[in-house]
Amino acid sequence: xxxxxxxxxxxxxxxxxxxxxxxxxxxxxxxxxxxxxxxxxxxxxxxxxxxxxxxxxxxxxxxxxxxxxxxxxxxxxxxxxxxxxxxxxxxxxxxxxxxxxxxxxxxxxxxxxxxxxxxxxxxxxxxxxxxxxxxxxxxxxxxxxxxxxxxxxxxxxxxxxxxx
Amino acid sequence: xxxxxxxxxxxxxxxxxxxxxxxxxxxxxxxxxxxxxxxxxxxxxxxxxxxxxxxxxxxxxxxxxxxxxxxxxxxxxxxxxxxxxxxxxxxxxxxxxxxxxxxxxxxxxxxxxxxxx
Amino acid sequence: xxxxxxxxxxxxxxxxxxxxxxxxxxxxxxxxxxxxxxxxxxxxxxxxxxxxxxxxxxxxxxxxxxxxxxxxxxxxxxxxxxxxxxxxxxxxxxxxxxxxxxxxxxxxxxxxxxxxxxxxxxxxxxxxxxxxxxxxxxxxxxxxxxxxxxxxxxxxxxxxxxxxxxxxxxxxxxxxxxxxxxxxxxxxxxxxxxxxxxxxxxxxxxxxxxxxxxxxxxxxxxxxxxxxxxxxxxxxxxxxxxxxxxx
Numbered sequence: 001x002x003x004x005x006x007x008x009x010x011x012x013x014x015x016x017x018x019x020x021x022x023x024x025x026x027x028x029x030x031x032x033x034x035x036x037x038x039x040x041x042x043x044x045x046x047x048x049x050x051x052x053x054x055x056x057x058x059x060x061x062x063x064x065x066x067x068x069x070x071x072x073x074x075x076x077x078x079x080x081x082x083x084x085x086x087x088x089x090x091x092x093x094x095x096x097x098x099x100x101x102x103x104x105x106x107x108x109x110x111x112x113x114x115x116x117x118x119x120x121x122x123x124x125x126x127x128x129x130x131x132x133x134x135x136x137x138x139x140x141x142x143x144x145x146x147x148x149x150x151x152x153x154x155x156x157x158x159x160x161x162x163x164x
Numbered sequence: 165x166x167x168x169x170x171x172x173x174x175x176x177x178x179x180x181x182x183x184x185x186x187x188x189x190x191x192x193x194x195x196x197x198x199x200x201x202x203x204x205x206x207x208x209x210x211x212x213x214x215x216x217x218x219x220x221x222x223x224x225x226x227x228x229x230x231x232x233x234x235x236x237x238x239x240x241x242x243x244x245x246x247x248x249x250x251x252x253x254x255x256x257x258x259x260x261x262x263x264x265x266x267x268x269x270x271x272x273x274x275x276x277x278x279x280x281x
Numbered sequence: 282x283x284x285x286x287x288x289x290x291x292x293x294x295x296x297x298x299x300x301x302x303x304x305x306x307x308x309x310x311x312x313x314x315x316x317x318x319x320x321x322x323x324x325x326x327x328x329x330x331x332x333x334x335x336x337x338x339x340x341x342x343x344x345x346x347x348x349x350x351x352x353x354x355x356x357x358x359x360x361x362x363x364x365x366x367x368x369x370x371x372x373x374x375x376x377x378x379x380x381x382x383x384x385x386x387x388x389x390x391x392x393x394x395x396x397x398x399x400x401x402x403x404x405x406x407x408x409x410x411x412x413x414x415x416x417x418x419x420x421x422x423x424x425x426x427x428x429x430x431x432x433x434x435x436x437x438x439x440x441x442x443x444x445x446x447x448x449x450x451x452x453x454x455x456x457x458x459x460x461x462x463x464x465x466x467x468x469x470x471x472x473x474x475x476x477x478x479x480x481x482x483x484x485x486x487x488x489x490x491x492x493x494x495x496x497x498x499x500x501x502x503x504x505x506x507x508x509x510x511x512x513x514x515x516x517x518x519x520x521x522x523x524x525x526x527x528x
Contacts, residue, residue, distance in 0.1 A: 037295045038295075038378035038379065038380060038386050039293055039295065039300065039301060039378060039379040040378045040379070041375070041379075043249070043376075043441070043444045043445055045248065045249055047441055047444065047445075048247055048441070051351070051491075053489070053490070053491050053494065054441055054489065054491070057487075057489045057490070057491075058243065058247060061239045061240075061242065061243040061247075061487070062239075062243060064235060064236040064238075064239035064240055064243075065236065065240065067180075067184045067188060067232045067235060067236050068232070068233060068236035068240075068268075070188060070191070070192050070196065071228075071229045071232050071233050071236070071268065072268070073195070073196060074191065074195065074225070074228065074229055075229050075268070075271065075272055075275065077195065078216065078225055078229075078272075078275055078276065078279065079275045079279075081209070081212055081213055081216055081279065082275065082278065082279035082280070085209045088209045088212075089209070092199065092200055092206070093200075095195070095196055095199075095200040096200035096201060100196075100200070101197070101200070101201065104192065104196035104197050104200075105197070107192065107196070108189070108192050108193060108196070108197060111184070111188045111189055111192050112189055114181075114184060114185055114188070115184075115185040115186075115188070115189055118181055118182070118184075118185035119185060121488065121490070121507075122182075124493075124501070124503060124504035124507050124508075125178075125504070125507035125508055125510070125511050126508075126511070127508055132419050133419075134422070144185075144186075147186060148185070148186050148189075151186050151187060151190070152187075152189065152190035155187065155190045155191065155194075156190055156194065158215065159194050159195075159207055160204065160205070160207070162207035162208075162211035162212060162214075162215055163205070163207050163208055163211050167478065167479050167480070167484075168517075170478075170479075170480075170484045171478070171510075171513055171514035171516075171517035171518070172514070172517065172518065172521075174484070174510060174514050175514045175515075175518060178511075178514075242487050246441070246442065246445055246487060249445060251446075
């Protein structure tokens with residue numbers, strides 16, 4: 001790692017007058033008897049790639065970009081509804097182009113990742129008590145998943161039944 | 165950044181995260197994938213236009229778009245300055261992120277209020 | 282089974298090195314040995330200058346925490362056989378300033394710990410004649426899990442925010458604050474919120490969750506901090522919306 005330093009002149013004893021000026025020591029890196037120099041490592045800008053759990057965390061946070069992207073798509077579509085049938089047909093056509101489909105597939109996977117991580121972490125933050133007893137975390141998560149299935153069905157019913 | 169606002173922004177983030185987790189998968193699947201690709205019969209323009217006439221549907225759309233935008237603002241803000249170590253730009257990043265969410269919220273409100281035809 | 286195993290141990294001798302270096306040692310490989318046993322073997326038989334902290338050898342004192350193959354571990358509970366065939370990388374706890382070899386400076390941590398007032402705060406102490414403060418089993422359960430912390434600082438070495446912002450109060454201290462907030466005998470919650478309601482306190486946490494994964498006592502500091510945020514946020518909202526009297 002730092003061969004020139006560790007291979008130094010083997011001065012182990014403290015109080016050697018010349019040692020602060022030894023080659024390779026940074027200016028100010030003086031060892032004093034009662035005030036040793038602490039060594040602090042700097043964090044890499046790539047810290048979030050150095051550990052699997054850090055990478056998963058950053059991926060989880062970046063799902064929010066997909067969320068914002070789709071919020072914008074929904075707004076665009078609602079705006080087109082107000083502009084008339086041609087504008088709306090144009091939006092639907094644009095959403096069917098290859099680039100839009102690729103973005104939507106990637107975004108959909110990220111949104112699902114958000115949903116799963118959100119529901120799995122929710123029990124940690126939410127302490128639910130029923131008659132004084134804490135409800136176990138898996139039951140809180142299960143309730144979230146149940147609400148997800150139910151609400152998804154209701155939304156799908158509105159969309160798919162809109163033509164009738 | 166004003167520390168007194170932080171709890172409120174965190175609540176918006178949490179509410180938005182919950183809305184996105186519960187509702188975005190089905191909306192994205194239908195609106196951005198199944199309908200444009202023709203995998204499922206898409207609702208007609210008239211049907212959707214009729215649907216958004218109902219005030220409750222408009223409130224629903226407002227919540228569906230606005231809260232997740234604040235969710236994004238909060239997460240993106242922290243990821244930007246922790247991930248890239250931009251601590252000297254903390255205030256600028258916060259203003260840009262929450263500002264974008266506010267602008268998106270205002271645009272959504274405007275579109276929904278003027279949607280009449 | 283191999284009869285020896287190699288350890289790559291971080292050395293830092295501030296009187297002769299500007300930066301830490303790595304030294305490798307080969308020790309007997311025994312399946313009942315933990316990393317701490319290997320370090321003690323090195324110190325006793327190979328190199329008496331190796332410096333590290335340890336005491337109880339049984340996961341109670343919390344002083345032998347080090348990075349083992351990149352993860353914060355109590356070395357008294359990290360079996361060599363789990364890292365076979367080696368080499369096993371042994372480093373000082375990351376995100377702490379290194380004093381010497383495997384020893385880190387815990388001064389900042391102790392300061393943060395004290396800052397959150399981790400003791401029972403009373404507006405008025407009840408006189409001794411009235412006896413002790415009584416608690417029901419449910420009241421004990423409310424904080425018990427968060428009270429198991431042994432201050433081993435593994436959670437600080439797991440938390441990237443600690444590494445990024447050295448002023449961040451950190452997992453163990455914030456969890457300990459919440460432990461006292463949840464104690465029915467304590468009345469110091471409002472004082473602690475003022476100390477922890479900023480980006481050096483609870484709002485600096487982004488719920489990476491690694492602190493809870495590495496905790497040898499299953500304290501779950503990440504949960505404690507998120508619960509703390511939720512109560513603080515709801516209380517703040519109430520203080521804005523409700524008239525003063527009804528809070």
